[in-house]
Amino acid sequence: SATVLTCILLLGGLGIANGVVAKSDHGHELDQGHHQQSYHRSPGWFNEDEEIAELAGTPSNHESLRGSRPVREGAYFVDNEELDAKSPGLGYRASPVVKDKIGGVYAAWGSKVMGVDNGDGWLKTSNGYLPYYVHGKAVVVKFATPEEAGIVTHQSGREWWGHVNYNEAAENGMRSWEELERQQGHLGRWCTAHNHLKQCSVAFVCKAGFCSECTISRDCNEKHACEWDASAGHRICIPRSLTRSWTWRETVCTELIVVTALLSAAAGMGGGGVYVPLLLLLLGFSTKEAIPLSQAMIVGGAVVNFIMFCGERHPEHKHRPRIDYDVVMMLNPGLAAGVTLGVMCNLVTPQWFIVVILIFTLVLALQKSLGKGIQQFKKESQQLAEKAAKGQSAAPAGSVKIRFADIPSFFVLAQENSRPLSLIGGCWLVFLACNFIRAPSCTTAYWFQRLSLVGICLFFTISGQTTIRSRLSSKGTSEGMMGWTESTLWLYPLMATVAGFLGGFLGIGGGIIMGPLLLELGMDAPASQATTAMFVFLSSSLAAIQFMVLGKSMPEFALWFTAWVVVSTFAGQTVIDYILQRWQRSSLIVLSIAAIIAGSLCMMTAIGAKDIYVDIARGADMGFKPMNLCGH
Numbered sequence: 052s053a054t055v056l057t058c059i060l061l062l063g064g065l066g067i068a069n070g071v072v073a074k075s076d077h078g079h080e081l082d083q084g085h086h087q088q089s090y091h092r093s094p095g096w097f098n099e100d101e102e103i104a105e106l107a108g109t110p111s112n113h114e115s116l117r118g119s120r121p122v123r124e125g126a127y128f129v130d131n132e133e134l135d136a137k138s139p140g141l142g143y144r145a146s147p148v149v150k151d152k153i154g155g156v157y158a159a160w161g162s163k164v165m166g167v168d169n170g171d172g173w174l175k176t177s178n179g180y181l182p183y184y185v186h187g188k189a190v191v192v193k194f195a196t197p198e199e200a201g202i203v204t205h206q207s208g209r210e211w212w213g214h215v216n217y218n219e220a221a222e223n224g225m226r227s228w229e230e231l232e233r234q235q236g237h238l239g240r241w242c243t244a245h246n247h248l249k250q251c252s253v254a255f256v257c258k259a260g261f262c263s264e265c266t267i268s269r270d271c272n273e274k275h276a277c278e279w280d281a282s283a284g285h286r287i288c289i290p291r292s293l294t295r296s297w298t299w300r301e302t303v304c305t306e307l308i309v310v311t312a313l314l315s316a317a318a319g320m321g322g323g324g325v326y327v328p329l330l331l332l333l334l335g336f337s338t339k340e341a342i343p344l345s346q347a348m349i350v351g352g353a354v355v356n357f358i359m360f361c362g363e364r365h366p367e368h369k370h371r372p373r374i375d376y377d378v379v380m381m382l383n384p385g386l387a388a389g390v391t392l393g394v395m396c397n398l399v400t401p402q403w404f405i406v407v408i409l410i411f412t413l414v415l416a417l418q419k420s421l422g423k424g425i426q427q428f429k430k431e432s433q434q435l436a437e438k439a440a441k442g443q444s445a446a447p448a449g450s451v452k453i454r455f456a457d458i459p460s461f462f463v464l465a466q467e468n469s470r471p472l473s474l475i476g477g478c479w480l481v482f483l484a485c486n487f488i489r490a491p492s493c494t495t496a497y498w499f500q501r502l503s504l505v506g507i508c509l510f511f512t513i514s515g516q517t518t519i520r521s522r523l524s525s526k527g528t529s530e531g532m533m534g535w536t537e538s539t540l541w542l543y544p545l546m547a548t549v550a551g552f553l554g555g556f557l558g559i560g561g562g563i564i565m566g567p568l569l570l571e572l573g574m575d576a577p578a579s580q581a582t583t584a585m586f587v588f589l590s591s592s593l594a595a596i597q598f599m600v601l602g603k604s605m606p607e608f609a610l611w612f613t614a615w616v617v618v619s620t621f622a623g624q625t626v627i628d629y630i631l632q633r634w635q636r637s638s639l640i641v642l643s644i645a646a647i648i649a650g651s652l653c654m655m656t657a658i659g660a661k662d663i664y665v666d667i668a669r670g671a672d673m674g675f676k677p678m679n680l681c682g683h
Contacts, residue, residue, distance in 0.1 A: 124167050127174055127191050128260060129181070131160035132245040134188040141190055143179030147171060153179050168193075172678060187493070187681060192243055238262055238285070248272075254287040268335040274605055276335070293607045304333040305615060311650065312352055312616040316623025317643035319356060319580035320566055321349035321587040322616075324559045324651025328658050343598035344608055349560075349591040351613040352620040356584035359624050362457025362464065366577050372464045373581040375574070376471040377522075378533060380515040381540070382547035383589060384478050384508035386561050389551025390590070391504055397556050398679045402666060406659035409557045413652040416567045417645055423570055424641035431638055454628060470518050478511045479589055486597045493681035516540045533572055543572065562587040563651060566644045576640040577631070 129141050140157035147169060156178060158164050166176035174181045174191050183191045242250035242257040251262035256270045264286045265277035271288035276296060280287045293301065307329055315322035323345045330341035363373040397405065465472055485504060490496035519535050533543070550568050554561035565586050569579040598604055627643075630636050666673060 124165055125193060127164050127166055127181075127193050128243060129158045129160055129162050129164060130190055130192050130243050130245060132243055134185055134190055136160070136185075141181055141185075143176070143181060144173075145179055147173040147175075147180050147182075149182065164191075170672070184678075187491075189245070192245075238264070254289070256288065269337045273337065273339050273603070291605060291608070293611055300333045304329050305612070307333075308348070308612055309615050309619045311647070312348075312619035313623040313626075314643045314646050314650075315352060316356065316620040317580070317627045317640055318566060318647050319562075319583040319587070319640070320644065320647050321353060321560060321562045321591055322647060323349050323591075324563050324655055325647065327558075328651075328654030331658055332654070339603070340605070343595075343603040344605060344612065346591055346594045346598055347604060347609040347613050348616040349587065350595040351617045353584060353588035353591050355617055355620040356581075356624070357588045358456040359454055359621075360581040360584060362460035363581070364460070364464070367575065372468065373578055374585050375533070375578055375582045376468045376475065376585075377515075377519060377535070378543075378569070378574070378582055379585050379589075380471040380474050381512065381519065381535075381544055382565075383475060383586065384511040384515075385544040385546075385548035386551035386554075386565065386586065387478070387482055387590070388505055388508040389548040389553075390555035390561055391501065391551075393552040393555025393557075395501075395680060396552075397558060399675055399677050400556070401673050401675060402659060402662045403673060404675075405557060406656065406663060408553075409559070409659060410652070410656055412553055412557060412564070413559075413648055413655070416564060417648045417652060419571060420567045420641055420648060421645040424638050424645050427576070427638035427641055428636070431634075431636055435634070453625060471515070474511055474514055474518070475589070478508075479593065481507055482593055483596065486593060487600070512544050533574055546572075557655075559651060559655065560587075561590060563648060567648070570641065570644075576637040580640050 138157075138160075140159040140162075142157040143153045144151045145153050158176075158178070158181060164174070164176050164178075164181065166174040166181070169175045169180070172183050174183065181191050183189065238255055240250045240262040241260060242262050243260065244257060247257035247262070251257055253272055253275060255262040256265050257263070265271050265288050266286070268276040268288075271277055274291050275288040276291045277286055278289055278296070279285075280289075308326065311322045311325045311329075326345040326348055327338075327341045330336040330344060331338070336344070360374050365371040365373050365375075482504075485500065488500075490500050519540060523535060533539070546568060547565070550564040551561045554564050562583055566579060566583045569582060570576070574582065627639065630639055
């Protein structure tokens with residue numbers, strides 16, 4: 052019996068050392084993952100102090116590892132995966148200055164060190180300071196606590212995977228470490244943020260330095276969802292499938308997207324401020340998954356809008372197109388430059404600050420558009436009442452007309468506006484090329500490219516001014532619906548730049564701000580609807596092409612939701628045309644703009660507040676992060 056007991060204890064220890072859980076007499080779970088260093092194969096713990104000192108060649112004082120630690124002290128991994136340096140380790144600094152090296156003392160690659168985050172890109176340890184990044188490459192990676200990673204400790208009561216199979220071991224004999232690892236698979240392996248795909252595969256996620264089960268879908272890689280695998284007995288990341296995982300959430304999300312597309316068609320907007328939150332809240336998508344899918348839906352609706360508007364003339368100025376190409380020519384370069392700058396600022400700004408600016412901006416836009424819509428509705432009601440008092444009835448009801456593209460009329464309008472269309476197309480092509488030729492962040496080429504984009508936008512704006520001036524001198528100011536003057540030729544593009552900056556900074560796109568802006572600048576509702584749709588088409592097509600080439604789109608989801616958006620946009624335009632013809636209620640366009648802004652305000656604020664709560668709960672840094680601009 053003593054021999055059997057000894058064998059059982061040996062087998063139990065072997066199972067525990069390989070990340071397998073056994074129950075103790077007191078009901079606690081014991082867990083021992085692989086050792087922190089992938090090259091170490093010993094089943095027992097090794098002396099970390101001696102290991103670091105041996106690799107470094109210099110004795111290291113690690114008393115802080117054994118004694119009491121500061122509250123914020125944590126474990127960090129010295130990683131050479133990304134930098135791929137030829138040196139044996141990362142040199143300590145006497146102060147948080149790169150050149151202030153301590154000669155001959157360094158932390159070996161692959162070792163674990165204890166330290167305190169200095170808050171300025173440096174880790175303070177008992178031996179000195181270590182930089183988080185070298186040449187833009189991460190070299191110090193924080194280990195999360197086992198509880199944060201979902202790994203069982205003796206203090207937690209969560210059931211973990213696996214069990215010790217004594218009978219199998221007794222029948223087949225002791226297995227080697229390689230056999231145990233093959234049987235165990237990727238789960239429990241050592242990993243870092245840089246080699247997690249190699250160590251964990253796409254099925255598992257890297258938490259606290261070990262390959263672990265996913266908890267939610269956002270833990271997984273792009274295009275994957277976290278689901279329970281009955282055959283394996285734990286949660287794994289599997290490729291997303293619309294048909295396989297269809298639930299009530301997909302049904303509700305589709306219905307809300309249809310409603311949003313109907314309102315967006317009436318407003319001439321894209322609806323991205325509502326699409327993205329719906330995908331995040333209902334389907335559990337990550338931001339990297341939701342944004343490309345949202346852009347696919349926006350470009351689908353924008354194509355329908357452009358096809359239906361391109362051949363129409365302005366309802367009041369029949370010699371002008373309904374899409375004001377002069378306005379697009381003048382404002383689109385500034386809008387594009389503003390979005391570029393806004394996205395850069397978004398990277399370094401804390402979430403709470405973005406949410407505050409988001410609420411202020413959308414509340415102001417909502418107040419302006421809603422007030423204008425109500426005022427216009429009352430004015431239209433008064434006009435209809437006056438007509439009724441005079442015995443004049445509204446326009447005959449007639450039948451709903453299905454409207455398609457008027458190609459002959461578009462060719463005539465294109466010939467009359469060849470110069471603006473050439474500048475619009477040229478600006479679009481330049482930005483498309485720049486999206487595919489991206490320089491590494493914070494390099495000389497990167498800053499040169501950004502400055503070049505600003506210069507290109509300025510060139511197209513000045514070219515547009517020359518075109519407008521020639522029209523003003525020959526035909527007068529009545530040619531432009533927005534009353535171009537020498538001052539507005541600079542003022543309006545500047546306002547478009549601010550609108551683009553807010554759209555990129557807040558992550559809501561420029562269309563949702565351009566709609567109210569055009570109304571404030573004096574453009575009437577039908578022209579504002581068509582012109583805003585043109586802005587949305589230009590920006591969304593650029594983004595959709597880029598995401599498609601980079602392989603970010605999910606075809607099954609994109610086809611399903613985009614098809615509904617296309618149908619809903621066509622239906623929305625048909626209905627709003629009938630309303631305009633029957634009741635002359637162009638105020639409904641303005642009220643639709645207010646409805647889209649209100650939906651975006653509520654949903655984007657909810658998403659932002661949730662992110663702020665998570666940041667506060669985990670003690671995240673709530674300040675500005677300039678290092679994020681360079682991918683740090």
